[in-house]
Amino acid sequence: MPSSPFAGFGLGLRKPHHADFLGPRVAVDFLEVISENFMVDGGRPRHLLREIRARYPVALHGVSMSLGSAEGLDRAYLARLRALVDEIEPLFVSDHLSWTRIDGFSAHDLLPLPYTREALDIVVANVAHAQDTLGRAMLVENPSTYIAFGGDEVAEWEFLDALCARAGCGLLLDINNVFVCAANHGFEARVWLDHLPAQHVRQIHLAGHSAGEYLLIDTHDQPVPPSVWDLYAHILPRLGPVATMIERDDAIPPLHDLLTELDTARAIAADAGRLAA
Amino acid sequence: MSLLALQRDFGAWLRDGDGEDGSTAPGMRVYQNNYRVSLSACLEDAFAHTRAWIGEEAFARAVVEHICRVPPSSWTLDDYPRDFPDTLAFLYPDDIEVADLAWLELALGEVFVGPDAETLVRADAVNVDWDNAILHFIPTLDLRAVRSNAHALWSALDAERMPPEVELLGARHALLVWRRDMISRFRLVDEREEQALVLARSGLSFADLCAAAVAVAGEADGIALAGRWLGQWLADGLLTTDTGMADALPPIQTR
Numbered sequence: 389m390p391s392s393p394f395a396g397f398g399l400g401l402r403k404p405h406h407a408d409f410l411g412p413r414v415a416v417d418f419l420e421v422i423s424e425n426f427m428v429d430g431g432r433p434r435h436l437l438r439e440i441r442a443r444y445p446v447a448l449h450g451v452s453m454s455l456g457s458a459e460g461l462d463r464a465y466l467a468r469l470r471a472l473v474d475e476i477e478p479l480f481v482s483d484h485l486s487w488t489r490i491d492g493f494s495a496h497d498l499l500p501l502p503y504t505r506e507a508l509d510i511v512v513a514n515v516a517h518a519q520d521t522l523g524r525a526m527l528v529e530n531p532s533t534y535i536a537f538g539g540d541e542v543a544e545w546e547f548l549d550a551l552c553a554r555a556g557c558g559l560l561l562d563i564n565n566v567f568v569c570a571a572n573h574g575f576e577a578r579v580w581l582d583h584l585p586a587q588h589v590r591q592i593h594l595a596g597h598s599a600g601e602y603l604l605i606d607t608h609d610q611p612v613p614p615s616v617w618d619l620y621a622h623i624l625p626r627l628g629p630v631a632t633m634i635e636r637d638d639a640i641p642p643l644h645d646l647l648t649e650l651d652t653a654r655a656i657a658a659d660a661g662r663l664a665a
Numbered sequence: 666m667s668l669l670a671l672q673r674d675f676g677a678w679l680r681d682g683d684g685e686d687g688s689t690a691p692g693m694r695v696y697q698n699n700y701r702v703s704l705s706a707c708l709e710d711a712f713a714h715t716r717a718w719i720g721e722e723a724f725a726r727a728v729v730e731h732i733c734r735v736p737p738s739s740w741t742l743d744d745y746p747r748d749f750p751d752t753l754a755f756l757y758p759d760d761i762e763v764a765d766l767a768w769l770e771l772a773l774g775e776v777f778v779g780p781d782a783e784t785l786v787r788a789d790a791v792n793v794d795w796d797n798a799i800l801h802f803i804p805t806l807d808l809r810a811v812r813s814n815a816h817a818l819w820s821a822l823d824a825e826r827m828p829p830e831v832e833l834l835g836a837r838h839a840l841l842v843w844r845r846d847m848i849s850r851f852r853l854v855d856e857r858e859e860q861a862l863v864l865a866r867s868g869l870s871f872a873d874l875c876a877a878a879v880a881v882a883g884e885a886d887g888i889a890l891a892g893r894w895l896g897q898w899l900a901d902g903l904l905t906t907d908t909g910m911a912d913a914l915p916p917i918q919t920r
Contacts, residue, residue, distance in 0.1 A: 424740070424741055424742075427741070428743070428778035429778060429779050429780040429781075429804075430778065430779060430780045430781035431776075431777050431778045431779060431781065431805075431844060431847060432777065432778075432847045433778055434781075435847065452740045452741065454740075456668075457672070458667070458668040458669035458671075458672050459669065462740050464740075465740045487672060489740065490669075490672040490673055490675075490676050491673060491676065492738050493676045493680070493736050493737070493738060494737045494738055494739060494740055495676060495679055495696075495700050495737070496700070496703045496704070496737060496742055496745075497696060497699045497700055497703065499672075499675060499696065501668075502668070502671065504668070506667065506668055507668050510668055533692075534691070534692030534693075534695040534696060535690060535692035535693060535696075537671075539666075572692070600691075600695065601691065602691035603691055603692060603695060605695065
């Protein structure tokens with residue numbers, strides 16, 4: 389995490405906007421990239437990231453660390469990420485409270501964890517391992533999930549609180565994921581947010597979702613909906629300085645549209661600041 | 666159930682479970698769909714020209730076969746396309762251009778993100794002591810024997826032109842794939858140049874390469890042939906600035 393709180397507004401760096409961010413300065417405070425897209429040996433991706441980093445602060449957001457794997461973390465993965473961290477000196481390094489790899493099989497998806505004491509011990513150990521290797525604290529993101537486990541022993545917010553306290557990591561609060569989970573599992577998103585250990589939150593993700601046949605799906609292919617903006621406004625007064633970022637991974641619109649959404653985030657945060665004062 | 670057992674069961678279900686079974690929870694179907702869609706999208710992205718060549722339906726069947734045969738094992742999806750040409754070779758034993766074309770696409774993608782290296786340019790080549798020089802090649806150089814005109818098919822498909830008829834190459838040839846100036850490139854080479862590249866990459870000096878060329882083509886033609894290869898390799902940007910630095914290689918063990 390940065391040594392001092394960072395409270396900027398950023399976007400995800402996606403291919404249709406590469407040229408925009410290599411041109412005249414765009415009104416963002418940071419860019420977030422998917423770590424794995426740049427954990428390559430060389431070539432254009434690494435060259436691009438160096439160019440971007442020379443212009444903007446960068447956050448590294450991963451999808452393959454598999455923090456919930458019962459068999460531990462992939463050391464080769466961590467070594468590559470460490471090399472990228474050393475080169476880019478990112479604002480944040482984050483990944484998800486999920487798992488994707490077991491017994492040499494990698495599902496390439498953010499698979500759900502049961503919220504048990506055993507799982508907590510495993511995730512704490514894995515986060516500690518990652519942070520030792522990376523030489524810095526990480527942020528862990530609450531996931532969207534489509535199933536719940538009957539054997540959960542603690543609530544998700546309790547799991548996150550204990551994780552941060554024991555491993556010394558921070559939280560990346562994805563508000564769209566809270567909304568999606570609330571709809572899929574039948575709880576109140578505001579209640580979930582009210583229980584969240586707010587002191588651990590360092591970054592916020594905002595995104596859109598789609599309605600499947602039975603469930604909401606975390607597709608990141610829509611503008612941030614009013615329901616998610618409402619939750620953002622609800623939680624902000626409880627938080628300290630946080631970075632806010634809009635995620636869009638599919639049906640990517642012109643950059644101007646995302647910058648307009650980012651202005652909405654700025655306006656809501658300004659209102660929250662006045663309320664908090 | 667332990668977390669390890671749960672994750673093993675979950676992974677096995679993603680690979681082999683029947684998501685169409687009416688008793689399956691909707692959420693489990695979401696995860697299985699995500700799993701299959703991400704792998705399909707990865708292969709479609711990596712093999713766009715192969716897909717255009719064999720057609721969308723045939724490609725989709727090959728993808729299903731591949732996902733069943735080869736579960737992903739690497740942390741990066743970039744590695745998943747690696748075995749797909751073998752699946753296509755298995756599915757299309759009589760259409761050898763299909764696997765050749767897929768390998769070319771795979772290699773172009775892999776060298777695109779391969780390690781960087783400083784290329785030896787012609788202007789600096791005059792300073793190299795070629796009598797004693799060891800040739801050092803860029804790390805993104807890849808080489809594979811091919812039996813079809815897959816290179817011509819790729820070029821036509823890439824330019825959205827009508828592809829030529831499939832041709833079987835009479836003599837042995839290989840496709841050389843590499844990256845220069847951030848762009849992946851390829852060139853068809855004959856068997857003699859392929860063998861020369863294999864020898865040279867093993868740490869042979871240029872003088873020894875000339876001797877090998879002389880052994881194949883005779884005194885006059887052999888020297889000229891080695892000179893042409895060197896000129897072409899320099900023009901292609903295949904040599905690094907380490908070329909000529911004999912001490913950059915580990916000593917050769919002799920007994």
